[in-house]
Amino acid sequence: xxxxxxxxxxxxxxxxxxxxxRGKIREFADAIRDPNPVxxxxxxxxxxxxxxxxxxxxxPVIVGTEGMHQAVVDPELRLDFSMVVHxxxxxxxxxxxxxxxxxxxxxxxxxIRALGRSEMLTLESDVSTxxxxxxVTAVNMLVVRGGAEKAEK
Amino acid sequence: MTANxxxxxxxxxxxxxxxxxxxxxxxxxxxxxxxxxxxxxxxNERVAKSVGLPDVIAHGMFTMAEAGRLVTDWxxxxxxxVEYGVRFxxxxxxxxxxxxxxxxxxxxxxxxxxxxxxxxxxxxRSGGAKxxxxxxxxxxxx
Numbered sequence: 001x002x003x004x005x006x007x008x009x010x011x012x013x014x015x016x017x018x019x020x021x022r023g024k025i026r027e028f029a030d031a032i033r034d035p036n037p038v039x040x041x042x043x044x045x046x047x048x049x050x051x052x053x054x055x056x057x058x059x060p061v062i063v064g065t066e067g068m069h070q071a072v073v074d075p076e077l078r079l080d081f082s083m084v085v086h087x088x089x090x091x092x093x094x095x096x097x098x099x100x101x102x103x104x105x106x107x108x109x110x111x112i113r114a115l116g117r118s119e120m121l122t123l124e125s126d127v128s129t130x131x132x133x134x135x136v137t138a139v140n141m142l143v144v145r146g147g148a149e150k151a152e153k
Numbered sequence: 154m155t156a157n158x159x160x161x162x163x164x165x166x167x168x169x170x171x172x173x174x175x176x177x178x179x180x181x182x183x184x185x186x187x188x189x190x191x192x193x194x195x196x197n198e199r200v201a202k203s204v205g206l207p208d209v210i211a212h213g214m215f216t217m218a219e220a221g222r223l224v225t226d227w228x229x230x231x232x233x234x235v236e237y238g239v240r241f242x243x244x245x246x247x248x249x250x251x252x253x254x255x256x257x258x259x260x261x262x263x264x265x266x267x268x269x270x271x272x273x274x275x276x277x278r279s280g281g282a283k284x285x286x287x288x289x290x291x292x293x294x295x
């Protein structure tokens with residue numbers, strides 16, 4: 001079944017704020033095997049000009065995923081998640097996320113289009129602190145394999 | 154924020170040192186936990202094959218993180234990254250053995266911009282396939 005194109009522009013907000021912690025940053029840095037001290041050592045982070053340890057550039061995917069998940073399970077979107085692969089991902093940073101940040105994500109369905117037999121769904125998440133400071137925008141393009149082909153039947 | 158690379162010292166074509174990052178099943182399990190992405194195609198061979206994949210594949214975001222290390226290791230300060238975007242052109246297939254797979258990442262400065270910013274074009278390969286294409290990072294140098 002094809003995606004419901006009427007949902008272009010629909011917005012999903014984080015159900016609750018996400019608190020960035022030193023422990024989670026360390027866990028994430030360990031998982032990607034990145035030994036950079038600014039992810040683990042507060043003194044190293046301060047020496048680099050930050051107030052606490054910072055998160056790796058792809059860490060915001062954790063925050064963006066919440067909004068993405070709400071879209072993916074939105075029954076009105078009619079998305080078959082078993083046919084989804086990740087096509088593109090990008091981030092635009094105002095600054096890195098850092099320990100102590102409490103952030104929320106506002107995710108918008110920014111594009112839906114067909115490409116051959118697939119459909120491409122683009123979700124754009126603005127991640128900001130609860131104080132209103134923009135930190136990063138994550139743009140996530142999902143490819144729904146065979147979605148357009150099924151729509152023709 | 155202090156990047157270790159000076160804007161004046163790079164030019165279009167300056168290459169970043171190529172890096173090879175190993176990826177094994179354990180890495181994918183650990184990344185699943187750290188990221189919260191438990192999609193079974195990243196750790197369950199039976200499920201991966203049932204949806205037409207050759208085997209378990211790495212999370213695209215894991216591959217993106219490894220490729221990003223090429224840039225953050227080069228500049229030293231991960232906070233110097235202004236933009237980072239990738240296109241997933243093929244999956245990183247991770248067999249269930251002691252060696253797993255390798256992600257080989259290369260990059261070169263493709264553009265110098267104002268405000269000490271440069272664009273680094275990034276390519277990643279695994280098992281003979283280009284797994285990231287048309288990917289780039291914008292970084293602010295010292």
